[in-house]
Amino acid sequence: MSNTDMTQQSERVALQLRYQSPSEAHADHVQLIGQLNRSDVKLEATLQEPLIFRETMAALFAIVSSDYRYAPKDRQAYAAFMQMRRAHQNQGLAKAQRAYFDWLLKNDPLGFCILDPIISVYPNGVVFEVFSKDEGSYAMLSFDYKHFNLQGTPVYGTTNIDFSDSLAQGLEQMRSFKASTLSIGQTAVGLDTVSSTAQPDSTVLEKQVQVPNSWIRGFLQVQASAQLPTDKITLNPLDVYNLLHHLRMHADIKGKRRGLRLELIPGRYPSIILEPNDVVLDTQTEVYKGKQAKIIRLWGRRRLNLLKRILPFTETIEVGLLGNGMPSFWTMHGKGWHLTLAITGFTAANWSQALNFDLLLPRDLNHMEKVTPLLKVLEQQWVLSLEELVKQTGLNRAECRSALLQACQQGLVMYDVGANVYRYRPLTVEPLDMSHFQFRQPAEKLAYDLVHRQKALSQWQTLLLPGEGVEIAATITVKEDKRDYLAKLKLNEEGQVVKAECSCHQIMQHGLTQGPCSHLIALRIAYALRQAERNVATISQETRAFSRRKASQVEQIQLTLNEQRVFFTHEQAAKIRRQQMAFNSVNAARHAYLDKIQQLEASGFIDSTLG
Structure with missing residues (x-):
């Protein structure tokens, strides 16, 4: 085995999922088969609202199978798959599925890099959890027992369930005028009609899944971030419908912004602003109860399409916001159920935003006494x-x-x-x-070590680029190498890295093709920490943006403090007015800068620096 293969193998977790038979929905009976190598979890019940169960499970399947990453066509892989499919088309369902997973493991080990949905039976209900293949969406679906007519006593616990295309197709056959039952357990319940699982060639279904560490790490961290402090708003399902309708009727424009901005003003109804044309969708459900006006910008708005099928059954929607570009939690509440969709706002490839998110969570996982x-x-x-x-x-x-x-x-x-x-x-x-799972890669571990060393990062330089972002640079001293490295990063207004340079051998030789070096990661982490620990009493360089909306007209102001100078840019109705003020000291410029911020906020302007 080559070193590359060994490295890739160490970056994955090998999981064996064993099922007695595939899960299926047949003759108005839904059978969810649990793992054989976990404790048995059982539930027998009649569904009171089959349509709600069908639509929520369809949304769950759409989320777990979603992949919004760009993937070019690979006709060779398709031809190999079709050849395998023809070779096993006359076999039983269990053997055909086992052959498919064996082929996938040999030909495309990352093609099936997700765990089957996790199901847990509790004293107060049933919970499903999934995480999408592209590491961009997490979902949790919960049913109260008022949604079921229980038959017998449930057996509590957690397991995985086999969730395939055939099960999803079977669920689509559920109708409101037909009584439907749900069975959860390790063994299938006998049916009156003969199904594929009763064929003589049916055997134990095994899935050898190679799950990337980044997938599990994202699953754990996004779910853990749900309990961090958030700004919360309440929306009506019609608000989300209007949002999805606009996205459907207006395609994204290449090279233009594709974000979703939420304008929050205390005592007023939240406004949803769709880029790049700044279309405003006003909500009328509940006023924002926060203490400070703000604009929060989110990414991944197209993933909200995964919720479209359950909107007719939703009564209210609660949205939890961690901040600009951070995960957002959209919780759909219905009668006896709720579904939470977490949109992460970043992908596995976006190391800049991912590192920024990691700073919100603790890293020391060794203290288990509490x-x-x-x-x-x-x-x-x-x-x-x-x-x-x-x-x-x-x-x-x-x-x-x-x-x-x-x-x-x-x-x-x-x-x-x-x-x-x-x-x-x-x-x-x-x-x-x-x-x-503590670090994504060895370079990230070294980067955190450098950040916490004294005087490892010195000679900081911050260059503000109005309308573009910020350029940061620092000299990084590595004692082990007995030399200094000069690292530079350019961040756009969204906090993403658009340019990276470093004097180390890795970047000079390969650029970013092998990922960022530890010096660049350390520079990004240190800059985020400096921003989080920002002290207004000592700042000497900073840029803030403010906006005020009147109907469809937006008035924007950009205020910049740069040492002994303050720059003021006012834009309204395509007219731009600029002003520059010079002072005798940094302290005087800072006071003028902060006074201007107070005046703007008192005049109804909202801080939209990252929005």
Whole structure:
């Protein structure tokens, strides 16, 4: 085996999913087959609302199979797949599926790089979890028991279920005028008609899945981020329908912005602004209850199309916002169910935005003295709120939150956004080795080490580029190499890296084809930390943008502090007015800059620096 193959193998987790038979929906009976190598989880029930179950499960299947990454056509792989399909077309369903997974493992090991949906049966309901193949969407679907007529006593626990195209097609046959039943367990329930799983050639279905570490890491971190502080707004399903209708009728323009801006002003209804033409969709559901006006810009708006089928059954939509370009949580509430879609705002390839998101989460996962007692309580109670956990564990609120965040990042606990409770849910049979998921790559580990060294980063330079972004540079001293490296990054207004340079051998020889070096990552992390620890009393360089909307007209102001100068740019109705002020000292310029910001905010302008 070559070094490249060994490296790729170490960046994946080999999982074996064994099922007695494929899951299927047949004769108004939905059978979800759980893993044989996990504890048996059972549920027998009659569905009270088959249409709601059908549409929510269809949305779940759309999310888990979604992949918005660009993929060029590969006709050779298609020809090989069709040859394999013809060779096994007369075999039973179980053998055909096993042959398909064997072929996929040999020919395209990353083609099926997702876990089957995770299902958990709790004392208060059933929960499904999925994470999309492109690492851009996480979804959690929860049904209360009021949605079912239970038959017998459920067996609580967590497992994976086989979720295939044939199951999705079977669910589409469900109708409201037909009574439908749901069975969850390791073995299939006998049906009156003979199905493919009853054929003589049916055997245990095995899937050898090579899951990339980045996929599991994204799954854990996005789910853990749900409990971080967020700005929350409430929307009507019609608001999201209008949003999706506009996206459907207006294609994205290449080279133009494709973001989604939410304009939040305390005491007013939120406004949704669609780029690049700044189309404003006003909402009338609930006013924004935050204390500070802000504009939050999101990416991945096309992923909201995955929710279109459940909009008719949705009563209210709650949106949780972490910040510009950060994950957003869209929770659809209906009668006896809720579905939370988390749009991450970044992909695995966007290391700039991904690193920025990582700064929100703790990295030290070695302290288990407070996590262990919390897990013991959750193992017994299954579902508890934060207040109940504080009472039963004896930890204070801050300690309990920290322990829960670590448990979520280790795949042992999940946070239910819609119900505001924590659920015990081990992601895999064996505990995950967190040393494989703490950092995306060795270069990232070295970068964090450099950031925390004293005087490793020096000679900082920050060049503000109005209308373009910011250019940062620093000298990075590496004692092991006995030399200094000059690293430069150019970030656009969205915080993404558009240009990167470094004097190290890797970048000089290969550029970014082998990924960013540790010096560039360290520079990006250090800059984000400096921004987070920004002290207005000591700043000497900064650019802020403000906007004020009147009907469809937008008035924009850009204010820049650069040492002893303050630059003022006013744009309204295609007219631009510029002003420059010079001062005798940085302190005087800073005071003038901050005073101007207060005047703008008092006049109704909103800080839209990153929006």
